[in-house]
Amino acid sequence: xxxxxxxxxxxxxxxxxxLATRMSMDDMRPILSEMDKIGFYSAECWGGAxxxxxxxxxxxxxxxxxxxxxxxxxxxxxxxxxxGQNMLGYRPYADDAVEYFVQKSVANGIDVIRIFDALNDVxxxxxxxxxxxxxxxxxxxxxxxxxxxIHNEDYFVKLAKTLEDMGASAIxxxxxxxxxxxxxxxxxxxxxxxxxxxxxxxHTHNTTGTGDMVNLMAAMAGVDIxxxxxxxxxxxxxxxxxxxxxxxxxxxxxxxGLDQSKLSEAAAHFxxxxxxxxxxxxxxxxVLRVDTNTLLYQVPGGMLSNLISQLKQAGKEDKYYDVLAxxxxxxxxxxxxxxxxxxxxxxxxxxxxxxxxxxxxTFPKESKGLLRxxxxxxxxxxxxEVRALAGIDPEEVITCRPADNIAxxxxxxxxxxxxxAKSEEDVLSLALFPQVAPKFLAWRxxxxxxxxxxxxxxxxxxxxxxAVRELYVEYKx
Numbered sequence: 001x002x003x004x005x006x007x008x009x010x011x012x013x014x015x016x017x018x019l020a021t022r023m024s025m026d027d028m029r030p031i032l033s034e035m036d037k038i039g040f041y042s043a044e045c046w047g048g049a050x051x052x053x054x055x056x057x058x059x060x061x062x063x064x065x066x067x068x069x070x071x072x073x074x075x076x077x078x079x080x081x082x083x084g085q086n087m088l089g090y091r092p093y094a095d096d097a098v099e100y101f102v103q104k105s106v107a108n109g110i111d112v113i114r115i116f117d118a119l120n121d122v123x124x125x126x127x128x129x130x131x132x133x134x135x136x137x138x139x140x141x142x143x144x145x146x147x148x149x150i151h152n153e154d155y156f157v158k159l160a161k162t163l164e165d166m167g168a169s170a171i172x173x174x175x176x177x178x179x180x181x182x183x184x185x186x187x188x189x190x191x192x193x194x195x196x197x198x199x200x201x202x203h204t205h206n207t208t209g210t211g212d213m214v215n216l217m218a219a220m221a222g223v224d225i226x227x228x229x230x231x232x233x234x235x236x237x238x239x240x241x242x243x244x245x246x247x248x249x250x251x252x253x254x255x256x257g258l259d260q261s262k263l264s265e266a267a268a269h270f271x272x273x274x275x276x277x278x279x280x281x282x283x284x285x286x287v288l289r290v291d292t293n294t295l296l297y298q299v300p301g302g303m304l305s306n307l308i309s310q311l312k313q314a315g316k317e318d319k320y321y322d323v324l325a326x327x328x329x330x331x332x333x334x335x336x337x338x339x340x341x342x343x344x345x346x347x348x349x350x351x352x353x354x355x356x357x358x359x360x361x362t363f364p365k366e367s368k369g370l371l372r373x374x375x376x377x378x379x380x381x382x383x384x385e386v387r388a389l390a391g392i393d394p395e396e397v398i399t400c401r402p403a404d405n406i407a408x409x410x411x412x413x414x415x416x417x418x419x420x421a422k423s424e425e426d427v428l429s430l431a432l433f434p435q436v437a438p439k440f441l442a443w444r445x446x447x448x449x450x451x452x453x454x455x456x457x458x459x460x461x462x463x464x465x466x467a468v469r470e471l472y473v474e475y476k477x
Contacts, residue, residue, distance in 0.1 A: 004254040005041035005225040006246070007079060007201070009239050010270060011069070012044045014229035017205065017237040021053035022282050023273065025065050031269040032072035038262045040076055041225050042112050045069050046105075047080030051088045055433060055440040063108055063425040070109030079112040079140075080105060083341065085124040085403050086117075089432045090342045092375070092402045094409040095127045101428050102131035108425070114172055114203075116142035118343040121376030122162055123401040129167050140201060141168035145175040146298065146338035148331075150380045153184075157191050164196045170224070171196060175204040175214070176340045177300040182213040189221035199224035204239065207300070209290035211240035212248075219245075219254045230263065232270040236288035237300070243267065297324045298331070298339055299348070310352050319355050326351040333386045334370060335378030346370050363390045373398030 015023040035043065046066050054062040069078055085092040087101050102113065113132045117124040120143060132139045141163035143156055160171045171192065173180070180188070185202070192200050202218045204211050204227070215226045227239050234241035246258045277283040294300070299307075307324075311317045327339075330351045337343040346366045353362055368390050369375060371382060377399075384394075398405070413431040414421075420441055421427045430437045 001222055001253045002224075004219050004223070004245075004249060004256050006242060006256055006258060007042045007044055007203075007225055007227045008035070008038075008040045008230065008242060009044045009227050010230045010233050010266075012046060012048055012050055012081065013203075013227070014233040014238045016049050016053075017239075018233055018287050019277055019282050020057075021049045022057060022277065024058050025060055025068060027273045029068065029072065031266055032069065034262065034269075035266050036073040036076050038266065039258055042077035042079040043069075043073060044079045044081070044114075044227065046078065046110060047082050047088060047114075051429075052433060052436075055429065056436050059440065059443060061440075061444060062429070063104075063423075066105075066108045066110065077111040077138075078109050079114060080110050082113050082115045082128060084115055084117040084128050086342070087432060092124070092406060093431075094406040095403055096408045096410040097413070097428075097431060098127045098403075099131040099134075100410050100424075102128060102137065103135050104425055104428060106132070106135040106137045110137060112138040112140055114140040114142050114174075116144055116172075116174055116340070117376060118144060118340050119337055119376040119378060120144050120159060122159075122166065124376050124403070125163070125166070126401070127403065133167055138169040139167060140170045140172045141166065142172040142174045144338040144340050145173055145180055146177075146336075147179050148336040148380070150336050151338070153188055153191060156188060157195050160192050160196050164198055168198060170199040170201050172201040172203055174340070175202070176338075177294050177298055178205040178207040178211055178214070179295065179298060180204060180214055181210055182217040185214045186217040186221045189218045189223045193222045201225040201227075203227040205237055205300075206235045206240045207237050207290070207294045208292050211235070212244060215240055215245055216248060219249065230267045230270050232267055232274040236290070238287075293324065297327050299324065299327060300339060300344055307348050307352060310349065311356075314352075314356055316356050322355045323348075323351050326354050330354065332380075333383040334367075335380040335382040337370070337378055342366070343370065343375070360386060360389045368392065372396060374402055376402055 011028055015021060046069070051062040054060040054065060082088070085098060087093050087098060105113065113128070115125050115128045115132070125141060129139050129141060143159050145156070163171055173188065189200060189202070200223050202215065202223050204214050206212065215228070218226060228234070228242035228245055229239040231241040231243050243260065243263050246256050246260060246263060249255050274283060278285070308320065311320055311323065327347060330347050331337065331339065334347060337347065339347060349364055350367045353364065354360060371387050371390050372392050413427050417427055417430040420438060421430060422445060426441060
């Protein structure tokens with residue numbers, strides 16, 4: 001076997017999972033040139049919730065962040081997470097907008113685009129895959145891993161072959177809730193390596209405490225690349241620690257070849273960052289704990305914080321475990337969608353409503369959209385009674401690719417935002433987050449003597465550990 005390649009996530013998913021994506025460019029920049037020397041396969045550093053967080057909370061231009069990352073890490077592949085037809089937002093966008101975003105991402109420095117769909121509806125990946133290949137990016141087509149009567153090993157092996165045939169450069173197994181157990185990981189990776197000829201990349205978390213073992217067993221099965229995070233921002237709802245896996249495999253056929261001393265130097269930098277953010281109440285130690293309830297309820301760590309926040313707002317914190325028990329029932333009724341943005345938020349919110357208001361007494365618009373097929377085809381059969389209660393007739397259900405119903409919209413965005421957009425990238429920022437981006441651009445382009453968030457900011461109250469990665473839905477009970 002060849003050496004195991006490592007994708008370092010500390011610049012994106014690690015702090016998205018633990019810090020609500022609140023790590024600033026100032027926190028990252030001093031160590032980037034040293035990280036560039038370590039020899040990572042790639043640095044996952046953009047996409048996901050980083051875009052939203054930059055303009056919503058950090059007063060940073062996400063495009064400028066990417067350009068800085070590219071400048072400071074010229075020898076490392078830069079990788080982003082892309083929600084397929086949803087791009088970095090929470091709804092499907094037109095094909096022309098998807099192509100334009102991919103084009104600009106590659107032009108500004110992205111090498112690898114990890115493309116996923118919450119429902120594993122490959123139709124929602126088509127345009128992003130096509131555009132990434134067109135503009136010279138590497139296509140990491142992604143399977144959202146989950147467990148259900150539908151989602152078994154055969155399902156994922158078949159899906160992987162489909163993605164290879166669609167033009168993927170690599171296949172990613174995205175285990176967002178750490179549900180893939182070590183022995184299952186070994187079996188799945190072995191079969192994937194026998195089925196497809198392109199590299200297999202494994203992404204897991206350590207929410208249930210099995211992440212290190214999952215990565216080790218996958219390595220023994222021949223996985224090509226795994227995701228890890230430098231130890232100060234590893235474990236819990238983040239990825240397993242980079243240094244631990246590197247040390248474990250040293251001297252074996254899967255030796256990563258990474259320098260432990262260089263890793264230690266990078267970790268020392270982020271240890272200081274983590275300590276400061278914990279003192280500021282942004283890093284909650286609870287997200288570092290093992291939570292085996294995830295194996296029962298299949299709720300990703302980030303989703304838990306959102307549920308807690310919704311229950312607090314309603315004054316119903318005592319219903320927490322009732323909601324956890326309700327989530328699997330809602331998921332079954334909704335056709336077993338994998339629980340990842342945005343379906344995790346939709347299913348979770350519906351479970352909250354069911355517990356507080358009454359069983360399917362009310363449906364948020366996102367739930368209706370999911371049941372109507374606006375997000376794509378649900379993997380399993382939807383409970384017809386639930387769909388009827390939502391006011392959706394069978395003939396209303398969308399059966400085509402959802403984006404086929406969306407007219408080209410890029411020129412509309414350009415015209416709509418011509419007075420405030422200073423670049424083509426600004427147009428995309430405004431299209432994705434039309435309620436937040438105008439305020440940010442007004443601040444960025446207007447006169448201001450001091451940054452919107454001073455370096456010595458007052459101590460903030462504890463933040464929702466995953467507010468940005470969640471779907472923004474508010475309800476009054």
